[in-house]
Amino acid sequence: MTENVTIHGKDGPVAADWEPRIIAFLCYWCSYTGADNAGTARLKYPPNADIIRVMCSGRIDPELITTAFARGADGVMVCGCHIGDCHYISGNHKTMARMPLIRHILTELGIEAERFVHDWVSAAEGEKFARLVREVTENVRRLGPLDWPRRMRERGVGHGLELHPWGESA
Amino acid sequence: MSTEEAGKTAKEKLKIGVYWSASCGGCDISLLEIGPHLLELVEIADIVFWPCAADFKYRDVAAYPDHHIDICFFNGGIRSTEQEEIARLLRQKSRTLVAYGACACDGGIPALANTKTVEGIFAASYHDNPSIDNPEHLAPQPVTRCDFGELELPRLYPYVLTLADVVAVDYRIPGCPPVAERVWEAIQALAGGNLPAGNSAVKVACTDKSVCDDCSLEKRKMRIKAFKRPHEAVPEAGWCLLEQGFICMGPATRSGCGALCTKANLPCRGCYGPCVEVQDQGAAMIGALGSILDAVTEEQAKEMVDRIADPLGTFYRFTMASSELKGSK
Numbered sequence: 001m002t003e004n005v006t007i008h009g010k011d012g013p014v015a016a017d018w019e020p021r022i023i024a025f026l027c028y029w030c031s032y033t034g035a036d037n038a039g040t041a042r043l044k045y046p047p048n049a050d051i052i053r054v055m056c057s058g059r060i061d062p063e064l065i066t067t068a069f070a071r072g073a074d075g076v077m078v079c080g081c082h083i084g085d086c087h088y089i090s091g092n093h094k095t096m097a098r099m100p101l102i103r104h105i106l107t108e109l110g111i112e113a114e115r116f117v118h119d120w121v122s123a124a125e126g127e128k129f130a131r132l133v134r135e136v137t138e139n140v141r142r143l144g145p146l147d148w149p150r151r152m153r154e155r156g157v158g159h160g161l162e163l164h165p166w167g168e169s170a
Numbered sequence: 171m172s173t174e175e176a177g178k179t180a181k182e183k184l185k186i187g188v189y190w191s192a193s194c195g196g197c198d199i200s201l202l203e204i205g206p207h208l209l210e211l212v213e214i215a216d217i218v219f220w221p222c223a224a225d226f227k228y229r230d231v232a233a234y235p236d237h238h239i240d241i242c243f244f245n246g247g248i249r250s251t252e253q254e255e256i257a258r259l260l261r262q263k264s265r266t267l268v269a270y271g272a273c274a275c276d277g278g279i280p281a282l283a284n285t286k287t288v289e290g291i292f293a294a295s296y297h298d299n300p301s302i303d304n305p306e307h308l309a310p311q312p313v314t315r316c317d318f319g320e321l322e323l324p325r326l327y328p329y330v331l332t333l334a335d336v337v338a339v340d341y342r343i344p345g346c347p348p349v350a351e352r353v354w355e356a357i358q359a360l361a362g363g364n365l366p367a368g369n370s371a372v373k374v375a376c377t378d379k380s381v382c383d384d385c386s387l388e389k390r391k392m393r394i395k396a397f398k399r400p401h402e403a404v405p406e407a408g409w410c411l412l413e414q415g416f417i418c419m420g421p422a423t424r425s426g427c428g429a430l431c432t433k434a435n436l437p438c439r440g441c442y443g444p445c446v447e448v449q450d451q452g453a454a455m456i457g458a459l460g461s462i463l464d465a466v467t468e469e470q471a472k473e474m475v476d477r478i479a480d481p482l483g484t485f486y487r488f489t490m491a492s493s494e495l496k497g498s499k
Binding site for chain 2: 061062063065066067069070093094095096097098099100101102104105108109110111146148151152154155156157
């Protein structure tokens with residue numbers, strides 16, 4: 001429950017009604033069922049994660065992650081079956097091998113490491129899923145909004161927008 | 171050619187403009203690479219603006235009526251106030267505006283500076299660098315007062331933008347630089363009106379496949395054991411460079427060049443930009459690499475990719491400005 005006060009994020013004051021928006025990519029066979037498990041067990045966790053179900057975590061193209069941030073997500077979660085449990089045998093091995101590079105690129109572009117979370121959630125781990133969402137939401141809330149679209153607008157990306165040269169106030 | 175035909179051609183001659191903004195100038199030269207076709211080009215077209223090759227001034231362009239230039243090849247990204255002004259002017263004066271080369275299409279090499287601040291760039295260029303001797307800390311100023319008035323310099327924007335970020339673009343010709351044969355085909359198509367409807371920034375002068383599809387090196391379906399840099403090992407001839415551990419952007423790069431670099435046993439650098447329906451070339455490359463790493467645990471994968479020098483600069487070498495995130499926060 002947000003009270004009517006100004007929250008202070010990492011980059012300054014934040015609107016009082018701001019809520020972290022987290023995009024969670026979950027695989028169909030384990031993690032989505034795990035999230036379902038959290039629901040049927042009536043576990044409490046914040047409603048900030050928007051779940052997108054995909055058939056396999058190996059199907060989550062890194063472009064989906066960069067797109068989520070670029071279109072305004074404050075955080076992104078990627079969850080799949082534990083190694084050895086993949087319905088498609090090796091899909092999650094590919095997810096795993098992509099993670100170090102994705103983390104490296106995001107960090108280098110200034111997206112804090114806590115905004116991107118990757119973990120394995122089995123169909124029985126509703127508790128773990130609820131904990132992950134709680135952790136990510138709290139971490140992101142502490143960091144404040146990422147608001148990539150606004151940052152890009154200020155830098156003049158997009159048609160017909162007024163550009164502000166360096167040294168002139170926006 | 172009869173006199174009547176000659177008269178007709180002269181009357182209907184195309185007017186071509188070429189401009190150069192945030193780029194190295196190689197694109198201007200690459201237009202000359204069409205070689206003997208240049209003679210055919212001058213037969214069908216007149217140059218009405220090309221600062222690199224002929225003496226035209228901005229005021230000449232400003233004096234043209236709107237849509238006077240039939241085809242304008244614009245190479246380079248938008249980095250400064252001057253470049254944006256000319257981009258808007260040329261859009262107004264051109265019937266067809268073509269983003270020519272990797273920089274105009276996707277930002278190119280200059281857009282790698284999107285990961286740095288303008289203050290940082292000025293510091294590295296004028297103050298804080300071992301090779302610089304500047305005891306008075308002089309740096310270019312936007313406005314300088316002198317005896318005969320004020321002198322103005324263009325100012326830099328915080329980001330390098332693609333041409334399509336600033337004005338509507340009809341077609342894009344990718345490549346660093348675009349390959350001459352493709353360029354000539356595109357010029358013929360433009361002159362003959364045989365291209366898809368404009369104003370959509372569609373990429374032409376390239377194919378719908380990836381560089382790997384055009385590459386003749388043998389794929390042995392082996393996983394990458396360790397990454398190598400070009401100076402660390404001699405690649406085995408005839409074998410896929412990526413499988414040998416050299417970072418080759420082939421899987422994530424649109425084809426059109428005919429796999430020129432891998433023909434010379436050099437890894438693809440990715441200058442033709444992302445494949446069809448892909449926005450983020452670097453992310454696509456990470457996706458491709460993840461599928462062929464010979465790693466069992468994430469720690470192992472991390473150890474392997476830590477050997478890649480500058481992943482951001484390698485995967486987004488030519489496409490930072492058109493990628494999803496476009497630069498650093």
